[in-house]
Amino acid sequence: MVGANGQVSNPHSIKIAVPVADSLHPVTNPALDREGNIYVTFSGSRGQKTPVSIYKVDTNYAVKPFLSDMMNATAIAFDRDNQMYVSSRHDEAIYKVAPNGTMSMYAEGMGVATGIAFDREENLYVGDRSGTIFKIARDRQIFVFATLEPSAAAYHLAFGPQGDLFVTGPSTSSYDCVYKVDPHGTVSVLYRGLGRPQGLALDIDGNIYVAASLAGKRGIVKITQEGKANLEVSGHGLVGLAFAPGKSAILATNGAIHHISWGIQGLPLLGE
Secondary structure (H helix, E strand, O other), X not given: OOEEOOEEOOOOOOOOOEXXXXXXXXXXXXEEOOOOOEEEEEOOOOOOOOOOOXXXXXXXXXXXXEEOOOOOEEEEEEOOOOOEEEEEOOOOEEEEEOOOOOEEEEEEOOOXXXXXXXXXXXXXXXXXXXXXXXEEOOOOOEEEEEEOOOOOOOOEXXXXXXXXXXXXXXXXXXXXXXXXXXXXXXXXXXXXXXXOOOOEEEEXXXXXXXXXXXXXXXXEEEEOOOOOEEEEEEOOOEEEEEEEOOOEEEEEEOOEEEEEEOOOOEOOOOOO
């Protein structure tokens, strides 16, 4: 409530995100494993070798280096067995990363590999920012699943409850869109009118939450399956999010991650 000269406004609840870790460089969503540990990249500029590629933040918010040997670690995803996969936009590759931080090549030749996501059949999808969405089957056969307009930065991927793939790819336009790609690879536009849309996640009702600008205001934008958009969280520099246990979320800016109690149940990812 706000009061002045004896007058008091109607009450309005405000939720404020709590800092979890800083001195990071995520370029898309953080990721949570089955135990609730948070993984976030220090991606660096293209071709930059950073001392630590991925940090692990445990459930007590203790921050520790996790992976140090990957150039330009970009997106993180877990499969049903809690196995981590990471894209490198430098190496044009996808890596498997063991719990002890050792890594091995999973697929290569992915162009500028950016966003990654698993479908319910455990196929892995990779966004090449030059315009291709690749599908990697469990036997590692690689297919071209869909083609989009090239992105100036990266593709960001998330699956919906009906098996549709949702994609953002920021360009130099202030009127970018969220793409919807059905299971057959047919591309349509769900919503157009965002500024620099980046990481995205879905709730159990299929609503999409994307780090973007809407009408000049940066934050997390909620987009319904009917294509209605509203700014849900305000915040400068937001690049992604991941829903967490307890109806909460981890928000990533371009230098830190924060926790917010939100009252929204996230759609479980494949590895959860």
